[in-house]
Amino acid sequence: MEHMAPDELRIDRPPQTLRVIALDRLRAAIIAGRFPGGTRLVERTLCDQLGVSRSVVREVIRVLETEGLVETLPNRGPVVARLDWAQARQVYEIRRQLEGNAAEACAQRADAPVDAALAEALASIRDGGEDRVFAATTRFYEVIFTAAGHHIAWEIVQRLNGRISRLRALTLAAQDRAVPGPERMARIAAAIAARDGAAARRAVEEHLTEAAMLAQRALEGE
Amino acid sequence: MEHMAPDELRIDRPPQTLRVIALDRLRAAIIAGRFPGGTRLVERTLCDQLGVSRSVVREVIRVLETEGLVETLPNRGPVVARLDWAQARQVYEIRRQLEGNAAEACAQRADAPVDAALAEALASIRDGGEDRVFAATTRFYEVIFTAAGHHIAWEIVQRLNGRISRLRALTLAAQDRAVPGPERMARIAAAIAARDGAAARRAVEEHLTEAAMLAQRALEGE
DNA sequence: GTCTGTCCGATGGTATACCAACATACCATC
DNA sequence: GATGGTATGTTGGTATACCATCGGACAGAC
The missing domain is CATH 1.10.10.10 (Winged helix-like DNA-binding domain superfamily/Winged helix DNA-binding domain)
Known part of the structure; x- marks a missing residue:
């Protein structure tokens, strides 16, 4: 048997x-x-x-x-629930802390499979269309949090993302960024692959700071 | 009318x-x-x-x-749900980030009423008995988060505290700390009253680092 | 004796029907 | 036009029924 x-x-x-x-x-x-x-x-x-x-x-x-x-x-x-900038701002700030911390921890513990998983998610983000990007982005961060061992933080971030999901769709689709979204993700992945925790944290924080700016513009435009 | x-x-x-x-x-x-x-x-x-x-x-x-x-x-x-040290450790780490950040923001924005509210909560912690301490400690942090404007972070911390509540009761009751609990709280309040953000953050982080240590001892003793 | 199959009770999952409390909109009366 | 009552819609809460699943008890076959 x-x-x-x-x-x-x-x-x-x-x-x-x-x-x-x-x-x-x-x-x-x-x-x-x-x-x-x-x-x-x-x-x-x-x-x-x-x-x-x-x-x-x-x-x-x-x-x-x-x-x-x-x-x-x-x-x-x-x-x-309604969403206003006061709330969204707090959400982005919390994400900045948790994701920055996770990226740093991930860079310190990452191994080859993690690099591969990140690269794969990145590829999906690049050539995937529309809502594929959404799922792939989520996957990208899931890999980071899981590799860092920050499971509870990942739960929290997912829940927060639910709240600002409409904004997230807007910011992911934004074309007028200073640096394209996939490019920022690539920097994060590169910093992790280089096992450079400080750089990974910085890359994540920059990414989120920009996302927050885009979100603010979108929200106050409503 | x-x-x-x-x-x-x-x-x-x-x-x-x-x-x-x-x-x-x-x-x-x-x-x-x-x-x-x-x-x-x-x-x-x-x-x-x-x-x-x-x-x-x-x-x-x-x-x-x-x-x-x-x-x-x-x-x-x-x-x-069962609670193990792997989870509790993550909870304390997240609290360290969120509470540290809130304390720093609070110190930068605090005014006289905030100082008074913190002093009041502190007094309750000092001479209140048993479960009064629990409520007063919660109140102490609520004042900090609210004054900082970090309402969503406060929600998150409250929920996290629910998970580790048993530990929290143990650590609050611990008598063998290097520095007594109320004393640590007083340092936090003093740093906020002095409008010294960095010191407030440091005081909170020290407090939580010690609490996590006590929790670990309690959990692995089980 | 051990293995096998069957049955039954406990439990969770789902659905339906019913009533009470409350809020709103509408209508008749003055 | 203001007052009062009424009708309706919605949520809160309860009771009940039915089904699927699981675990253990029990009886029969090897």
């Missing part, structure tokens, strides 16, 4: 529970801007749109609420 | 929803160590213990799940 590949036989039933699917769908919809800030999330309407029962919708909304994407007003119900 | 104090007439019904009460109770119970790590949280049992219906319990568990205090195993149900 032991010379038989168990993976071949494995029946993989989707362990995905209905709630998880509904959560991902709704979160993605909010992040994609399908529900603008301030939109009321009426439970029964969502039941129809998602095709699930009210219990599922309610639990999903509780999760999004603690994630900060939704806030519930007393006697009014859940509403898609 | 307008010369009548509306506050006098106001009937303040507790806007607290049942779910919020249940959430606070259960979270407090976990933090207090009433449910040790690994304990199964059986829905129907919690219904009896809390006196609410299963829907409420489920939504509460979803919140605690995204807060990181509870994790749900597939086909097994929710379980109180």
